[in-house]
Amino acid sequence: MKYTQNLSPDERKMMRSVFWRSWTMNASRTGATQYHALGVIYTLLPVINKFYKTKEDRAEAIVRHTTWFNATMHINNFIMGLVASMEKKNSEDPDFDTSSITAVKASLMGPLSGIGDSFFWGILRVVAAGIGISLASTGSPLGAIVFLLLYNIPAFIIHYYALYGGYSVGANFIERMYESGGMKILTKVSSILGLMMMGSMTASNVKFQTILQVSVKGSKEAMKIQTYLDQLFIGIVPLAVTLVSFWLIRNKKVNVNWVMLGIMVLGIILGMCGIC
Numbered sequence: 001m002k003y004t005q006n007l008s009p010d011e012r013k014m015m016r017s018v019f020w021r022s023w024t025m026n027a028s029r030t031g032a033t034q035y036h037a038l039g040v041i042y043t044l045l046p047v048i049n050k051f052y053k054t055k056e057d058r059a060e061a062i063v064r065h066t067t068w069f070n071a072t073m074h075i076n077n078f079i080m081g082l083v084a085s086m087e088k089k090n091s092e093d094p095d096f097d098t099s100s101i102t103a104v105k106a107s108l109m110g111p112l113s114g115i116g117d118s119f120f121w122g123i124l125r126v127v128a129a130g131i132g133i134s135l136a137s138t139g140s141p142l143g144a145i146v147f148l149l150l151y152n153i154p155a156f157i158i159h160y161y162a163l164y165g166g167y168s169v170g171a172n173f174i175e176r177m178y179e180s181g182g183m184k185i186l187t188k189v190s191s192i193l194g195l196m197m198m199g200s201m202t203a204s205n206v207k208f209q210t211i212l213q214v215s216v217k218g219s220k221e222a223m224k225i226q227t228y229l230d231q232l233f234i235g236i237v238p239l240a241v242t243l244v245s246f247w248l249i250r251n252k253k254v255n256v257n258w259v260m261l262g263i264m265v266l267g268i269i270l271g272m273c274g275i276c
Contacts, residue, residue, distance in 0.1 A: 006168070010050070016085075017046040022080055026073045035067045040080070047084040050093035060098075061087060067102055069214050070111045072116025074159040079108050081166025125151055206238035210276045 007015065025039035041062055052058045070077060083105055090096040129149035136143025210229070213222035229236055242264065248254040270276045 014046045014050050015081075015164060015167060018043055018080065018084060019160060021046070021075075022077050022163065025076065025080075030240070037066045040065050040069050043080055044084065044087070047087050051088050057091070064098060064102060067106070069105065070113075072120060074120060074155045075112050075116035075162055076109075077111065077159050077163035078166040079105055081163045081168070082170040083106070083166075085167050085170025122156065124154060178258065183219045202238065202242045203235055206235075206242055208237040208241070208276060210237075212275050 021043045022039075025036055025043055027039065044061075044065060046059045052061055065083075068252055081101050083101060086104065090098055090101065121261045128147050131150060132143045132147025134143075135146055167191075210226045212225045214225065215222050233239075245259050245263070248259055267276070
């Protein structure tokens with residue numbers, strides 16, 4: 001309980017509210033740029049309402065957290081604690097760089113998810129399921145109960161202490177970074193890591209494979225367009241679609257739902273025409 005000793009009664013009450021709200025984070029998947037964003041905003045509302053006194057400041061903080069977010073459940077509370085601490089610092093310091101909040105949040109998603117996925121999905125769940133299945137195979141009704149307890153008790157404890165750990169570390173972390181002048185470096189590095197992660201996700205999740213072929217006179221084999229596209233730049237079409245979508249949303253203020261609908265219609269048309 002050392003994480004809570006230095007907190008005021010109001011802060012402890014605020015963090016308890018954040019903790020219980022954080023269970024809804026992974027239940028708010030809305031797609032596109034709002035992935036888990038609604039859950040993040042709902043989780044951080046006690047922080048925003050406590051530290052920001054005007055409607056304008058609160059609105060700005062809420063808009064700041066509409067960005068894409070996805071990290072392993074339970075361990076993602078460390079990010080929420082750190083972000084809560086940074087929001088507190090921002091409310092106290094008029095020279096605070098608000099872009100660092102989004103940058104740090106984005107940069108921690110990948111590394112923490114790598115740890116969280118390996119532990120929760122690859123180790124804890126498998127071990128708990130193995131023990132539960134062995135009991136269930138003997139006809140014992142305790143199999144399901146033991147599985148749920150073995151998985152959820154450690155998950156609950158980590159979920160709790162990750163939040164308070166992030167909040168406690170955040171205050172000292174931010175103070176040291178500002179004193180050393182390292183916040184600008186951290187923000188820059190975090191932004192780069194965030195962009196790298198988004199680029200990797202684009203390459204992994206946005207797919208395009210054309211079956212279009214062009215007959216060449218005097219040749220028995222048709223020229224496959226996809227082969228030449230790959231020789232030119234692997235993933236050039238998914239990259240182009242992503243950049244055009246970003247340009248429409250960012251510069252032309254096109255609603256993201258219209259962009260998604262346009263991509264779906266384009267995919268259907270290309271499929272019906274035998275292009276992909």
